[in-house]
Amino acid sequence: MKKEGQVRIPSGCAIAAVISKEGKKMSGEAITNAMKPMHDRSNGLGGGFAGYGIYPEYKDLYALHLFFDDRNTRKECEAFLKEYFEIVHSEVIPTRKTPKITDEPMIWRFFVSPLRSMLASMQLDEKEFVARAAMKINTQMKGAYVFSSGKNMGTFKAVGFPEDVGMFYKLDEYEGYSWTAHGRYPTNTPGWWGGAHPFTLLDYSVVHNGEISSYDANRRFIEMFGYKCTLQTDTEVITYILDYLIRVQGLTLTEAANVISAPFWSTIEQEPDKEKAERLKFLRTMFPSLLITGPFSIVLGFTGGIMALNDRLKLRSMVVGEKDDKVFIASEEAAIRVMEPDAENIRYPAGGEPVIVKVKEGAF
Amino acid sequence: MTTISAEGLDHRSINEKIRSSAEPCTVTDCCGQRFIGAGMADRTIDIHGIPGNALGAYLNGGTITVNANAQDAVGDTMNEGTIVIHGNTGDATGYAMRGGKIYVKGNAGYRAGIHMKAYEEKVPLMVIGGKAGSFLGEYQAGGMIIVLNLWSSSEKCVGFFPCAGMHGGKMFLRSTCEDVVFPEQVTARRATCEDKAELKIHLSEYCRIFNLDIEEVLSSPFTVITPDSKNPYKRMYVAN
DSSP: OOOBTTBOOOBOOEEEEEEETTOOOEETHHHHHHTGGGGGGOOSSOEEEEEESOOGGGTTSEEEEEEESSHHHHHHHHHHHHHHEEEEEEEEOOOOOOTTSOSOOEEEEEEEEEOHHHHHHHTOOHHHHHHHHHHHHHHHSTTEEEEEOOBSEEEEEESSOHHHHHHHTTGGGOEESEEEEEEOOBSSOOOOGGGSSOEEETTEEEEEEEOOSOHHHHHHHHGGGTOOOOSOOHHHHHHHHHIIIIIISOOOHHHHHHHHTOOOHHHHHHOSOHHHHHHHHHHHHHOGGGOOOSOEEEEEEETTEEEEEEOTTOOSOOEEEEETTEEEEESSHHHHHHHOTTOEEEEOOOTTOOEEEEOOTTOO | OEEEEOTTOOHHHHHHHHHHOSSOEEEEEEESOOOTTTTOOSOEEEEEEEOOSSTTTTOEEEEEEESSOOOSSTTTTOOEEEEEESSOBOTTTTTTOOSSEEEESSOBOTTTTTTOOOBTTBOOEEEESSOBOSSTTTTOEEEEEEEOOOSOSSSOOBOSSTTTTOOEEEEEESSOOTTOOOOTTEEEEEOOHHHHHHHHHHHHHHHHHTTOOHHHHHTSOOEEEEESSSOTTHHHHOOO
16 A cells, blocks of 8 residues: 555645633543534544643653554664653553554654754754654654654544544543644545644644645745655645744744735735735745645644634635634634534634734743 | 424434425524535525535525524525525635525625526525625626625725626625725726615615615615626637
């Protein structure tokens, strides 16, 4: 069977997210249930979640989640990790047996800290060091795949329907201040666990509904900066673009949104705020190869917040609702109503209009 | 009156129950089930909760009432009948609609009335009480779209690129549209008394349903948009 990366996979999908602006902890049960009314948006070939604030006891360590094909790969990978990191704790990620999720690989997590000596000799900052180690495993170590590598956050994904994936990973037993979710509808998939969403790099995670048409143009550009797109899926390239724009280039979230979902030139011309128009022009000129075209609605998760964004033509649906300290985002309002029947201020962000929600300072 | 609780039911079961009922149906606890009322004729369906995408697709008569917001693609390719939404509606409302009426109290998402069409006595009507998103009436080929902007103090009643590719039908926007850029192949002009007389006919049922004073609604300026020619692509593809 061909794996991701050997075959092109277009995908449809469902997304959802919830965040508490007060940093209040929520179990993963609600976000799992939110995926149920959107069942028909997925076809059972991928589901996944990202939870933030879920590892408070190891919050200063990078939580690496890995899939291994077999025991030997795990041992080999562990030996590799020990060269670069101090492994403070490692364990099998607990799962619940269900007939709906089968053929699981070995699923492990390692809480690690980069070795000071290695950081010094490689002259890298910590995040770049971790990102490169994850890339190295994913591109060079056959049978091992890092699918989560941030601090105090974790991604959980599998082949199956999202509601079953949530049950499988016992998300009801985790507590996080924000969650994102994805149900996948690839039309042509080899069905590999690593290909499910969210895609992550460090604490950035992306869930994506859509099928971007600028994949190759984006990939060629981003690969010049050390990223390796191994899976041929558009979500992976979106994740790397956002990491590059936000972490490496230091753009704000809104600026990054204006690059990837840039307004049309004609729309910029109509912009009454001249300073804003200049800024939009500047961003389009600086990063023309990072404009993402074709349909997408995404939720980017990061430490302390989330950002939802549609493509500039809004070829996919997205609904936002609120209640008290919580903000809900989903492909369909029904999913929001499952999480909060009394959600208020239901709105539909325009194409290219980022919805940025942050947990208040110090609350996460 | 038959009451159907949608809780735990999929769309097939809900539609089966509606079909097998001889009376008007009330569907309660709806939460995202798609295709409700799809292809049905002469049914009265009252929905509580959030119906899923493609509500009333291929509808061929009867009335569907939604007491909350609706999702995407309401009335996709509907042929006859009426869909009333007491909240907002999502993207692509009235997609390729070929007859019947869609009345929305609140706002519509992107691409409302995309590829709406008309033929002889089949002239679809969509009335949006609030604002409409971008690409309103994209590729509109027939029928009528009316946007009233009743619930907001801001003048702009439609997003970007309204009437893109419009080549038939008519659109009325309750605004002077000074801030709206229309494409070259359409003409936008201020509605005359004659236009308003026509509007009155199309708005009477809507105003009755949502309990609005039609004279008050009509007292504001309207902009009428029509394509410049019945066949604007005449010379673009073939010389006929």
